[in-house]
Amino acid sequence: MFRLLLLLLLLPSSFVWGQEHVRLNIHLEGIDGGRLKIYFDDGLVNNLINVKEEDPSILLEKTTYTPYPRISFSYDGSYYQYFINRLLTTINIYYDEYRVDFPFYTDHNKDITPIYDTASNVIFRNLREDQKTEGLKLNELFTKHGSEMQTNDSVKYALNQVTKAMNAKSMAILSSYPDDFFSFLYFKDQVLGPTLFIEDDPEYYTDLLVYYNSTFPAEFRTTIEGKKIVQDLERKITPVLIKENEPMPDIYFKDIYGDTIFFKNQPEGFVLLDFWASWCSPCLEQIPDLRLLRENFSEDRLKIIGISIDRDSVSFINSIKENKMEWIHSFDRGGVLSSALGFNNIPRIVLLDRNGHIVYYKKGGRLDMQKINAILRKD
Incomplete structure (x- = not known):
């Protein structure tokens, strides 16, 4: 069941304002695909592209929300980032061990432009x-x-x-x-x-x-x-004011199945919302506390929902696996809905009662586990 959940995280978001599609043929020569990392930045999320060890080329078709999507390559400590200037193009990347200074390089690529390059920019x-x-x-x-x-x-x-x-x-x-x-x-x-x-x-x-x-x-x-x-x-x-003893604003997320997550009038006694990201060290530090809550309170008493603002869906998936975050998850692509709540800084923890009122709110720092436990044990 949990493996199926992780696979479903790869499904694309339904959130669009209008979009284009980019088609790239990435040709590899002398490259060990197992050591290559490719990231495609669509303007909202930086997506890690899966590369197989034996791939001689990669056909990449992606939706883009920007006039100039970005692509980056990482190989043995070398890193290059480019603008993609055409929606249909071929990119050639090479590895030649006899090129001592720059064995990993790109060449004959007229439709991409280096981004953070002091020599040309x-x-x-x-x-x-x-x-x-x-x-x-x-x-x-x-x-x-x-x-x-x-x-x-x-x-x-x-x-x-x-x-x-x-x-x-x-x-x-x-x-x-x-x-x-x-x-x-x-x-x-x-x-x-x-x-x-x-x-x-x-x-x-x-x-x-x-x-x-x-x-x-x-x-x-x-x-x-x-x-x-x-x-x-x-x-x-003009931030949305999130305060204890106030109702949660009517902003709803979708879980990885595409179903809307409701906070109000729920059968569970309480709903805990964890706004986090895989790159956020304070977020990861409080995961053991959340696991402890999951162990000590039944799902009928406490529903835990992780809402990630990660830009990289693969890092999001891997972090869930590595940290054994076995509860409901939502991937807020690009942090669109989280920012509508004013949650541009994380971690944020919001604990709601079954009527959708905020009974505990924490912005940054360690959780007050004594207070949370006391709230959850109330009749």
Whole structure:
């Protein structure tokens, strides 16, 4: 039963605003498929592509929600990431042990463009040159205080200030190249990405949204990928208020079978929602507590639902296996619905009674197991 559940996780999401389809023929020469990892970024999720050890070529057909989908290759420590410039194209990748400096390489590929390459990308080169000071400060913060990012207010404040300073420099440069899709992608990944560390600052998010709408052309902003950026920022500007003793908002997820998960008027005594991702260390640290709850309370008393905002469905599946998360799961592709709740920072735990009222809510940090147990044991 659980194996069937995991297979069903591979089913595509039904969430679409409009889409295109890309068809790639990836030719491999001298490549051991078992050592090759290929990721396809469709604008919402970064998908790991399964490669068999003996594959001489791979035919890849995917839905894309962006005008420039991305593909990346990882092999023996080498990593390359490219824009795909045409929806129908061939990509050639090679491995030659006699090329000492760069044995893994791509060649004769006119329809893909390197992304983060300082040699060919003048925008990226300017960004890296201008951000040296902030980059050093960030490295120092993570090296010295990485474990305190969510618990130490002084560290969080320092991180916020450095992140905002770096973002300001990035945005000044990107505004000079608004029609280059690299600028749009950099804003999405490298400016908005670090704002996960900046909480409860609607004024700052408003400034980012104004910049986004006034800088980038409509052809980027009106794509599914572009609309998702607006949605995320709007939810940060006007977040949904999740509070104990308040009803859960009427936002419903689908499980991996495609069935809607209902929170209100349920036969179970309580429903626990765990918003997590495989890359989130604090999320993984609280899994043993969730397993303990699963062991101590019957499914009639407590329904546990894991809601992942992973960008990579394969990592999501593997993490469920590795961590023995044997409860209901939902893959919130691209974090679309989670962000509608304002859950851009994880972990989040929401415990509901059978009427859909929030009886326990935790944002980050360790769970208060004593409090949760007391609630679940109430008549």
